Amino acid sequence: NAGVMQNPRHLVRRRGQEARLRCSPMKGHSHVYWYRQLPEEGLKFMVYLQKENIIDESGMPKERFSAEFPKEGPSILRIQQVVRGDSAAYFCASSPTQGDTEAFFGQGTRLTVV
């Protein structure tokens, strides 16, 4: 049973381009969480999704950021028209049920905007 898989591990984008980050949860997990970690800072919640539904997106910037978790395939965090301030590590976690059980993290995607 593979762990939470995120790809790519490293992503470089020029300002104005789009960034797509993928997260494949552990087998049997239907809950996915996305977090952003700026250099030297803690993890900040962005969005919580279940299959085909966004449950809580209170941590997502209102513009340029979107997330989905389709019935088939990985969860996608999309950042449009990236800016330098978007440079960060983006982590995904998955759990089999809501937040009352173990959540496992992926290794993260490090986005660098140049």
Place this chain on the structure above:
Amino acid sequence: KNQVEQSPQSLIILEGKNCTLQCNYTVSPFSNLRWYKQDTGRGPVSLTIMTFSENTKSNGRYTATLDADTKQSSLHITASQLSDSASYICVVGHNDMRFGAGTRLTVKP
């Protein structure tokens, strides 16, 4: 205001020494509290998870305590090793997870 506060922000200790990290939270309602270890450049890895009815949970040299009345938790690390150098993150969960900013621990030889 962050609902999970950790202290100290950073800590440096010598190898072999013990240390205690603190976590205070105001999250309510509350189902569980977890401590994660995050090595630089890696994803967080769970150390302990406690429900509100548990007072203590151990995982090798790591022992977490929880006082649900005062809403405080601590993580005690015994006989520290160089590999313990990492960020330790307190996470309080109910319907979602609320993260503390973490304590950056450095163990020096």
